[in-house]
Amino acid sequence: MRIDIEDLHVAYAGRTVVAGAQLIAAEGEITGLVGPNGSGKSTLLRTVYRHLKPAAGRVLLSGTDLRRLTPAETARHVAALPQERGGDFELTVREVVAIGRTPYKRAFAGEDTTDRDVVARALADVGMEHHTGRRFTELSGGERQRVLLARAFAQQPDVLVLDEPTNHLDIRHQVELLALLRAGRRTTLVSLHDLNAAASVCDRLHVLHDGRVVASGPPREVLQPALLAEVFGVRATVVDHPLTGDPLIAFDHRAPADASDGHNNGDVPVSAPSGVSGAGPGRSHR
Structure with a gap:
């Protein structure tokens, strides 16, 4: 889808x-949303998983308005997987993940073999299969x-919507998560602050700035120095990248961009760099 x-x-x-x-x-592609804080990434994602209702426009799932x-x-x-996590769960790890099976269950129905298998696989996918009895609060x-994330996998969705999924993860688990997303080949819409992670994992990027999509295309075409500035x-x-061949962004950590670099502090609308098109099909995954 x-x-x-x-x-x-x-x-x-x-x-x-x-x-x-x-x-x-x-x-089947991984589509990334990137942009500064306050650019509208999380708000856009919340409309996709129906936490917010749009003032205008539509979100379509394979041609069907999600609101229907x-x-x-x-x-x-x-x-x-939203950024806001809600309250602490007084549940075990396994019980939290099993909540992902709720859309498939009738009221008061118990687990069946399929549910148990799906939950076990989701826990294994995120490396938490040995922690099933621990309390989530611990x-x-x-x-x-x-x-x-395992709870989201347990839903067996056609589409994953992930808002900064690498937050709080150490570098090893960040790499494992991104590899898992690549291998899963689900339709995925993900926001990422780490532009190098986005360049590595995403088939296509949409850049948001002041609530507008200002550039769209394959990462190598979108992530150009002028746009970054x-x-x-x-x-x-x-x-x-010397190991993968992906685009690797090397930042100047000694000084921000100035006006001569193309940074306009938001006073002038940003245009897509040359060769970058609007929304459309992404590139084939590497």
Whole structure:
């Protein structure tokens, strides 16, 4: 399944946070949202997993407006890992992950063999299979993140919506998570702060700035020095990663970009760099 976002507008208290967003998460591809803090990434994702209702525009799941589906139908197709984690769960690790099976169960129905197998596989996928009896409240931030990701996997969704999924993870578990996403080949819409992680894992990127999608395309085409200066306010060059060949962004940590680098502090609309198209199908995965 694919996600199409059409002319999406989202507002809080009369202030527009997302303005006319138009993008595609193509079937079986990893589509990344990148942009500075406050650019609208999380707000856009919240409309996709129906935490927010758009002021205008639509989110389509393979051509069907998500608002026409029941919450249970949506949950069988779309699983989310939001930034906000809610309250602590007075449940074991396994019990938290088993919540992901709820969309498939009738009221008061118990677990069956399929449920147990799916939960076990989800826990193994995130490396938490040896912690099933621990209380969720006892876990570290990174462990909680992995358990909540396993809960999303247990939903067996067609589409994953992940908001900063590498938060709280150490470098090894970040690498393992990104490898897991690549191997899964689910339609995935993910926001990432780490631009090098985004360049490595994503088939296609959409850059948000002040609530608008200002560039879309394969990472190598999108993540150009001029855009990095203009949108993120940093000096950088892009080279080939010596191990993987992916685009690798080398930042100047001694000084931010200035006006001569193309950074305009948001006063002038940002244009997509040459060769970068609007929303459309992504590249084939490496």
